[in-house]
Structures are given as C-alpha cells and as structure tokens.
Amino acid sequence: MIRLNNVTHQYVGMKEPIVRVDTLSLKKGERVALLGPSGSGKSTLLHMISGIFLPTTGEVTVDGYHFRQMKESERDAFRAQSVGYIFQDFHLVPSLTAKANIELVGTSTRLSEWFQRVGLEGKEQRYPHELSRGEAQRVAMIRAFIHEPSLVLADEPTGSLDRKTGENMMHLLHELTKEEKVTFLCVTHDESFAETFPRLLQMTPHEKGGMTVQ
Numbered sequence: 441m442i443r444l445n446n447v448t449h450q451y452v453g454m455k456e457p458i459v460r461v462d463t464l465s466l467k468k469g470e471r472v473a474l475l476g477p478s479g480s481g482k483s484t485l486l487h488m489i490s491g492i493f494l495p496t497t498g499e500v501t502v503d504g505y506h507f508r509q510m511k512e513s514e515r516d517a518f519r520a521q522s523v524g525y526i527f528q529d530f531h532l533v534p535s536l537t538a539k540a541n542i543e544l545v546g547t548s549t550r551l552s553e554w555f556q557r558v559g560l561e562g563k564e565q566r567y568p569h570e571l572s573r574g575e576a577q578r579v580a581m582i583r584a585f586i587h588e589p590s591l592v593l594a595d596e597p598t599g600s601l602d603r604k605t606g607e608n609m610m611h612l613l614h615e616l617t618k619e620e621k622v623t624f625l626c627v628t629h630d631e632s633f634a635e636t637f638p639r640l641l642q643m644t645p646h647e648k649g650g651m652t653v654q
C-alpha cells in the first residue's frame with residue numbers, strides 16, 4: 441500500500457540529496473519502526489509518505505494514489521482523509537479544549553468512547569495546559585485516529601515523555617493500530633521501543649551519498 445521508487449530528496453540550498461530510497465514497500469496493516477540518528481532524514485521520509493511535499497525525484501504511491509500526479513490540494517485532501525499524524529510535542533492548539541482540538545480534524549459519534557479508550561474519560565473540556573504530557577499525547581492520539589485513517593505516522597511520539605509514560609503510550613499505540621487495522625510507521629530513537637514492532641527499518645548511508653532506509 442505504500443511504495444517508494446527511486447526517491448531522492450534535497451532541500452533548497454543543499455548540494456546533494458539528504459535522502460535516497462531506491463525501493464521501499466510497506467504492506468497494508470504493517471506496523472513498522474523507523475530508527476536512525478538525528479538529522480538522518482526520518483521526518484523528511486514521513487513528510488514524503490504523507491504527501492506534505494513531493495520528493496525532488498522519484499515516485500511515492502500510497503493506497504494507489506500517485507502523489508506526483510496530484511495537485512497539492514488533492515494531496516492535502518488525501519492526507520485529511522487517510523492519514524493520522526502524531527508528533528513528539530503533540531501540536532495541540534493551546535486555546536482549544538481537548539475535545540475541540542480533536543474536532544478540528546473530524547467529529548465522530550465515538551468521541552466519548554475514544555476518551556474512555558485512552559483513559560481520558562471526563563477530561564474532554566480540559567485545555568492542553570491542564571493535561572499532563574502523557575495525557576496531551578493521548579489527546580493527540582485520538583486526533584490521529586478519529587477520522588479512521590488507513591495510515592498512522594508517528595514522529596518520535598514518546599520523545600518528550602518519561603520512560604514509564606512512553607512505555608504506556610507505545611503499548612496503547614500498538615493496541616489501537618492493531619484494533620483499527622491501520623498501517624503504522626513510527627519513528628523512534630529508542631531501540632527497545634523499536635523492538636516491539638514486527639518490522640524494523642533503519643536509516644543508513646546510501647552508496648551514492650545521503651541516507652537510505654533498510
């Protein structure tokens with residue numbers, strides 16, 4: 441369901457590509473960890489897979505959508521419908537309650553069920569500053585799942601949580617992605633978290649320069 445072919449990505453001002461992926465395939469429903477040092481292009485890869493931007497060269501196809509053949513607005517619409525994104529620092533809007541933050545991306549009759557499911561029952565009207573970091577990340581998780589995406593991308597979702605909270609979060613993410621049958625690609629710095637995934641990818645140097653994924 442996700443396929444990259446002959447992909448390179450080079451940011452404006454760079455002399456050579458930072459990321460080169462000759463081929464990469466992820467099956468529908470696969471749960472995959474992506475490990476790699478800081479600056480190796482992990483976030484860049486997630487951006488290309490979500491269609492936030494096109495690679496400099498090459499093809500990215502997700503669920504049969506060929507990003508290069510789509511307008512930016514079409515890629516945005518695809519992402520709004522099919523992708524859930526979870527960030528290290530939650531990206532919640534401070535002036536909106538937990539519930540309103542989620543309703544920015546979609547409504548669901550299952551909203552109160554979702555709050556229960558992640559252990560946030562009764563906290564729908566809290567503002568982000570009234571939540572612990574772990575609770576804020578669980579709100580961000582509901583926001584990623586509420587529109588029933590086929591793909592969830594997480595960019596170091598435990599990176600700003602303490603060990604125990606991070607473990608709980610990873611456990612919950614595995615549970616939800618299995619139950620919702622979504623494809624799950626998760627960037628992590630932590631090898632012990634990475635080992636909880638059935639498939640592990642690693643950023644490594646490409647023979648032509650830049651980093652690739654293996």
Ligand code: ADP
Nearest residue numbers: 451452458476477478479480481482483484485
């Ligand atoms: P990672 O997520 O693995 O830490 P990134 O994908 O964020 O790595 O970044 C890869 C490299 O590209 C880094 O050297 C970073 O500084 C650079 N980079 C990231 N975003 C931009 C950008 N918008 N413009 C120029 N360079 C960027």
Ligand code: MG
Nearest residue numbers: 482483484595
């Ligand atoms: Mg990153």
